[in-house]
Amino acid sequence: MPGVYISYPFCAQKCTYCNFASGVFPRQLEQDYxxxxxxxxxxxxxxxxxxxxxxxxxxxxxxxAPVLRGILAQMPGFPWREATMEAAPGGITADLAAxxxxxxxxxxxxxxxxxxxxxxxxxGRKHTPDIVSQEVALLRAEGIERVNIDLIAGLPGQTAESxxxxxxxxxxxxxxxxxxxxxxxxxxSRLGNEILLGGVRYGARDxxxxxxxxxxxxxxxxRLAAMGVPRYEISNFARPGHESVHNLKYWRREPYLGxxxxxxxxxxxxxxxxxxxxxxxxxxxxxxxxxxxxxEEADEAEERFFLGxxxxxxxxxxxxxxxxxxxxxxxxxxAGLVETTSQRLRLxxxxxxxxxxxxxxxxx
Amino acid sequence: xxxSHIRNFSIIAHIDHGKSTLADRLLEVTGALSHxxxxxxxxxxMDLERERGITxxxxxxxxxxRASDGDMYQLNLIDTPGHVDFTYEVSxxxxxxxxxxxxxxxxxxxxxxxxxxxxxxxxxxxxxxPVINKIDLPSAEPDRIKEQIEQVIGLDASxxxxxxxxxxxxxxxxxxxxxxxxxxxxxxxxxxLRALIFDSWFDPYRGVIILARVVDGxxxxxxxxxLWSNGRTYEVEGIGYQSPKPIPCQELAAGEVxxxxxxxxxxxxxxxxxxxxxxxxxxxxxxxxxxxxxxMVFAGLYPVESHEHGLLRxxxxxxxxxxxxxxxxxxxxxxxxxxxxxxxxxxxxxxxVQERLEREFEIDLITTAPGVRYLVTLLNGDVIEVDNPTKFxxxxxxxxxxxxxxxxxxxxxxxxxxxxxxxVEEKRGMQKKFEYIGTGRVLINYELPLxxxxxxxxxxxxxxSRGYASLDYHMAGHRVSxxxxxxxxVAGEPVDALSIIVHREFAYDRGKGLIERLRRLIPRxxxxxxxxxxxxxxxxxxxxxxxxxxxxxxxCYGGDISRKRKLLEKQKEGKRxxxxxxxVEIPQEAFLAVLKVAGDSSD
Numbered sequence: 022m023p024g025v026y027i028s029y030p031f032c033a034q035k036c037t038y039c040n041f042a043s044g045v046f047p048r049q050l051e052q053d054y055x056x057x058x059x060x061x062x063x064x065x066x067x068x069x070x071x072x073x074x075x076x077x078x079x080x081x082x083x084x085x086a087p088v089l090r091g092i093l094a095q096m097p098g099f100p101w102r103e104a105t106m107e108a109a110p111g112g113i114t115a116d117l118a119a120x121x122x123x124x125x126x127x128x129x130x131x132x133x134x135x136x137x138x139x140x141x142x143x144x145g146r147k148h149t150p151d152i153v154s155q156e157v158a159l160l161r162a163e164g165i166e167r168v169n170i171d172l173i174a175g176l177p178g179q180t181a182e183s184x185x186x187x188x189x190x191x192x193x194x195x196x197x198x199x200x201x202x203x204x205x206x207x208x209x210s211r212l213g214n215e216i217l218l219g220g221v222r223y224g225a226r227d228x229x230x231x232x233x234x235x236x237x238x239x240x241x242x243x244r245l246a247a248m249g250v251p252r253y254e255i256s257n258f259a260r261p262g263h264e265s266v267h268n269l270k271y272w273r274r275e276p277y278l279g280x281x282x283x284x285x286x287x288x289x290x291x292x293x294x295x296x297x298x299x300x301x302x303x304x305x306x307x308x309x310x311x312x313x314x315x316x317e318e319a320d321e322a323e324e325r326f327f328l329g330x331x332x333x334x335x336x337x338x339x340x341x342x343x344x345x346x347x348x349x350x351x352x353x354x355x356a357g358l359v360e361t362t363s364q365r366l367r368l369x370x371x372x373x374x375x376x377x378x379x380x381x382x383x384x385x
Numbered sequence: 386x387x388x389s390h391i392r393n394f395s396i397i398a399h400i401d402h403g404k405s406t407l408a409d410r411l412l413e414v415t416g417a418l419s420h421x422x423x424x425x426x427x428x429x430x431m432d433l434e435r436e437r438g439i440t441x442x443x444x445x446x447x448x449x450x451r452a453s454d455g456d457m458y459q460l461n462l463i464d465t466p467g468h469v470d471f472t473y474e475v476s477x478x479x480x481x482x483x484x485x486x487x488x489x490x491x492x493x494x495x496x497x498x499x500x501x502x503x504x505x506x507x508x509x510x511x512x513x514x515p516v517i518n519k520i521d522l523p524s525a526e527p528d529r530i531k532e533q534i535e536q537v538i539g540l541d542a543s544x545x546x547x548x549x550x551x552x553x554x555x556x557x558x559x560x561x562x563x564x565x566x567x568x569x570x571x572x573x574x575x576x577x578l579r580a581l582i583f584d585s586w587f588d589p590y591r592g593v594i595i596l597a598r599v600v601d602g603x604x605x606x607x608x609x610x611x612l613w614s615n616g617r618t619y620e621v622e623g624i625g626y627q628s629p630k631p632i633p634c635q636e637l638a639a640g641e642v643x644x645x646x647x648x649x650x651x652x653x654x655x656x657x658x659x660x661x662x663x664x665x666x667x668x669x670x671x672x673x674x675x676x677x678x679x680x681m682v683f684a685g686l687y688p689v690e691s692h693e694h695g696l697l698r699x700x701x702x703x704x705x706x707x708x709x710x711x712x713x714x715x716x717x718x719x720x721x722x723x724x725x726x727x728x729x730x731x732x733x734x735x736x737x738v739q740e741r742l743e744r745e746f747e748i749d750l751i752t753t754a755p756g757v758r759y760l761v762t763l764l765n766g767d768v769i770e771v772d773n774p775t776k777f778x779x780x781x782x783x784x785x786x787x788x789x790x791x792x793x794x795x796x797x798x799x800x801x802x803x804x805x806x807x808x809v810e811e812k813r814g815m816q817k818k819f820e821y822i823g824t825g826r827v828l829i830n831y832e833l834p835l836x837x838x839x840x841x842x843x844x845x846x847x848x849x850s851r852g853y854a855s856l857d858y859h860m861a862g863h864r865v866s867x868x869x870x871x872x873x874x875v876a877g878e879p880v881d882a883l884s885i886i887v888h889r890e891f892a893y894d895r896g897k898g899l900i901e902r903l904r905r906l907i908p909r910x911x912x913x914x915x916x917x918x919x920x921x922x923x924x925x926x927x928x929x930x931x932x933x934x935x936x937x938x939x940x941c942y943g944g945d946i947s948r949k950r951k952l953l954e955k956q957k958e959g960k961r962x963x964x965x966x967x968x969v970e971i972p973q974e975a976f977l978a979v980l981k982v983a984g985d986s987s988d
Binding site: 026028041075077202203204205231232234235238255256270271277279283284285286287292294315317319323324327328356358373374375376377378380381384 | 946
């Protein structure tokens with residue numbers, strides 16, 4: 022059953038590490054955008070019922086509760102198996118949480134990134150570790166039991182000690198789901214750009230090197246496993262049975278529909294996207310024009326490897342699919358990067374850390 | 386025309402001292418060209434020449450000039466190449482003249498290149514007419530420059546013409562001086578034909594076009610001529626002169642300069658300096674001074690994309706049609722695949738060929754470190770020439786190695802002389818002369834190994850002198866030196882394209898610098914990679930590139946699979962452009978690292 026992704030690219034501030042098409046836009050555009058989103062939703066002819074809904078951003082927790090209700094009311098399938106709201110810690114009230122729950126939200130993903138104050142502040146975020154624990158408690162009290170905590174390994178100033186502290190505090194939150202990303206350095210984020218240019222802003226000089234970042238990640242893998250929250254995907258960890266149903270669709274190549282700007286869709290065969298900027302999106306929707314862009318047929322032979330292998334369960338080692346890559350797989354296995362157990366092909370622990378090197382082998 | 390009314394001259398000038406502007410003025414004043422035609426006509430030459438402000442090919446332009454004595458004169462301006470790589474070509478062009486204008490910038494003064502070419506002209510007994518140019522500049526000091534010309538070159542400059550080619554001052558005086566002082570050509574139109582080839586190029590429609598100076602006799606349409614050096618005969622199919630547009634004519638007689646073509650297929654058959662004689666009635670002797678042009682600097686050229694090997698060969702063959710000074714032969718490198726070992730006159734020549742290949746033929750190239758040709762005497766007494774490190778004989782079989790030496794002249798301001806002396810000493814130079822020439826300027830003369838010049842000498846000299854140094858050199862034989870072959874091993878495998886020949890005393894520093902640089906240029910691989918510099922079996926320096934620790938894509942935000950795929954594709958493409966040696970992917974820049982390892986290893 023398909024999932025629905027709703028993109029809300031607006032934020033109260035742009036975080037230094039963020040390399041997405043989201044950020045701070047004029048207030049009027051935000052309202053126009055919500056209007057366009059409702060308009061587009063109204064045009065969807067639901068020949069299927071969404072299994073999952075995911076509000077991603079940006080900071081979709083900024084969507085006013087009545088508007089959110091309006092958006093969710095247009096989609097069939099309430100109560101959904103999983104309806105996730107991404108949220109920046111620091112703005113969640115009991116009323117808001119209750120409104121979310123009533124509208125159908127049953128999972129919240131908190132962009133915590135770090136639980137050490139100076140690190141949080143350097144990214145441009147305003148929350149504190151206390152706020153995070155209060156809000157997690159509050160969500161649970163209002164009946165939203167499923168909470169994900171996002172963390173980033175490799176933030177400026179992070180050390181083995183500070184990372185351990187973040188993980189200690191994470192443990193105290195008893196999460197049933199966590200995401201741990203390693204900082205991506207590219208020219209699309211302010212911090213990444215500063216690092217590439219050799220500058221000093223945003224703590225660029227204090228970013229841990231690759232080796233340390235990799236070490237932090239592995240520490241997190243071990244610590245989370247010990248908490249009973251093992252890794253099920255390169256960046257995702259869950260208490261068994263609490264994996265994100267929506268996110269699994271991406272890796273398992275199940276269909277999803279993306280709405281809003283910079284949203285991505287897959288119908289099992291074709292992939293397409295919507296315009297990158299909210300302004301462009303609003304314009305197209307108002308004109309009644311299609312928002313479908315860059316529609317192309319997915320290459321299953323490639324994707325089953327570079328998506329499927331991200332999962333801890335790996336992919337079925339069916340002879341038909343594996344045979345064409347026999348030589349590559351042998352080489353990767355000999356290098357200790359992949360392994361086959363119980364008829365599943367999986368990345369090894371080291372393979373996970375250099376997974377791009379593995380995936381490239383399957384890109385034509 | 387009667388030889389008594391012919392004057393053949395060239396212009397000697399340092400780059401930027403105003404040679405082209407002066408030439409343009411002479412053309413304009415004699416009416417060869419209107420002002421408007423000047424731009425597109427005169428400099429009808431390679432883009433490269435225009436961009437770099439240097440002349441690579443010679444030109445010869447005939448000017449008709451009515452002198453103050455009322456007579457018409459035929460003035461032939463022979464424009465020569467202006468770079469040390471082309472000294473031989475310059476000498477042939479000068480041999481075609483009886484006089485030369487020595488153009489010196491009124492504020493800059495005499496530079497090394499000017500000096501060298503003036504000596505070359507004096508050796509050919511040319512009448513030198515000093516011209517002090519750019520006197521319109523506020524910083525002009527014509528008296529000081531005159532003094533300098535007298536002191537440095539030993540030339541009477543009392544009658545030097547003061548000119549500003551830009552403003553047109555002094556141009557009539559220069560023309561009068563040429564008529565009055567440059568001797569008329571000596572040969573007789575009635576003697577058997579002898580004509581000097583001083584340049585040639587390939588024209589796709591007519592074959593090779595030769596620029597020649599008729600020394601004796603006449604050359605006519607339809608005449609059967611013979612080239613002295615190779616004995617081949619041809620029938621003259623076209624003949625004429627440039628004014629500056631090509632103007633066909635029936636014959637060129639003793640003293641005259643012009644072009645001819647006779648269905649020659651490749652410029653290597655019409656070599657610069659060769660003598661054209663009549664096939665039926667050959668002159669008994671050739672003109673003096675002919676030399677086979679010998680490449681001095683050698684490098685491997687490899688296509689980045691190995692499937693472009695055939696393309697590169699075709700391109701080299703085409704270039705060679707037009708440039709007999711460089712040669713190439715197929716070479717096979719374990720690291721770089723199939724390529725060509727090429728010989729060049731010098732570094733500029735190498736750069737020109739490289740740029741033409743990339744620009745005109747659109748081939749991405751990897752060029753290995755340029756080197757020189759060594760004379761290696763083996764224990765069995767055989768002497769072999771080695772210009773390729775990979776062909777270097779086993780050290781156990783070598784009795785001695787001789788390396789080519791140059792005689793270099795550098796002129797600079799005295800405030801930079803300290804830095805420059807440090808540089809030439811570092812480059813194993815031997816001082817032969819140190820002289821103050823006029824206020825604040827110093828001339829030094831050094832014997833230097835050519836090997837040290839081809840590495841990075843120009844760049845270093847430029848930075849040591851902030852650009853205020855001029856350099857000229859000529860070959861000065863060989864000298865026995867303790868040279869060794871330095872190999873680089875990547876993950877235990879020797880990378881042939883990174884081997885260099887180096888003086889034993891420099892081997893350690895250079896090896897260390899080189900692998901330090903490589904450590905920064907070769908990306909981390911899936912495994913630890915050892916880098917070693919070795920002489921024979923002895924490792925003299927070692928570095929390690931640790932294995933990649935992470936290469937992970939974190940987010941797949943909102944199911945954006947294409948972005949992910951694009952990134953993987955980009956990473957894969959990056960690798961595809963690297964050369965794989967054993968298990969290690971080496972980027973192109975690494976092969977250039979060899980070029981920059983002198984002295985300090987900093988970037």
